[in-house]
Amino acid sequence: MALVGALTPLGKVARNYWLKSVIAFTLAGCTSAVLVGGLLGLLGRVLQTTVGFRSVLSFQSLTAVALVVMARELGWINFPLPEQKRQTDKVWAHEFGFVTASAMWGFHIGSGFSTYLTNGGGLLLVCVALAVGKPTLTALLMATYWLGRATPVWLLATIWPNQHSTHLVEAIAITRPTYKHSAGVASLWLTIAAARCALQAGHIWTLPALRMIQ
């Protein structure tokens, strides 16, 4: 769970060690998120320029995908996400020490799709990257996604420095519907923002299939 269970208990026993580990975790994750985001944006640009991908996956299609993800996260429909059904490697802590392992965990998780996904937001951001086709923008978007993932590791150890980690992990599991609903609200917001982007770009509101024919 974004390593909350692994990294936050360290905060109460060795504050400096925790700080180094969390900084390494965040920076390494940011690096891989920027790389993946940039590459996805580049792929979007290549697809748009070479095969007219924008006609197929334009902002209109993006709003449709975002609505489907919203419905999933709000519990109205249910389908499995294409995800790696695995966690990051805990044994790295024993092999490389906690600070290096934290950096490796960050780099691994920061790529966005190498471990379990609890909501479709990350995949929606891939669609954004392909629809927008702007490597800098999508690199920053993926970095923001990563910083959102890393925030609990910073925040929870700060506001509850003497937390009981088992109870905290249990509380996170029990409050899981709250996070799914938050992702649903974020998907709705992304729908609105994508629609506004489409209007600004001067895209007409027709079905993408019709636009291909035109």
Added chain:
Amino acid sequence: MDSKIYQSGLRRITYWVVLAALAVGIALLPYHPEAALFPAAAVFGWSQIGGL
């Protein structure tokens, strides 16, 4: 501290995260619609807290 106190705290933090993200998004939307995508990305990331 038992689990219920954490549950209440986590819910409250999440509501504030979502509200803050929406406020930033609404402020950005009329002028920089692409930048308004960022608050959604941050909330998606935060929401991964419930993952493994």
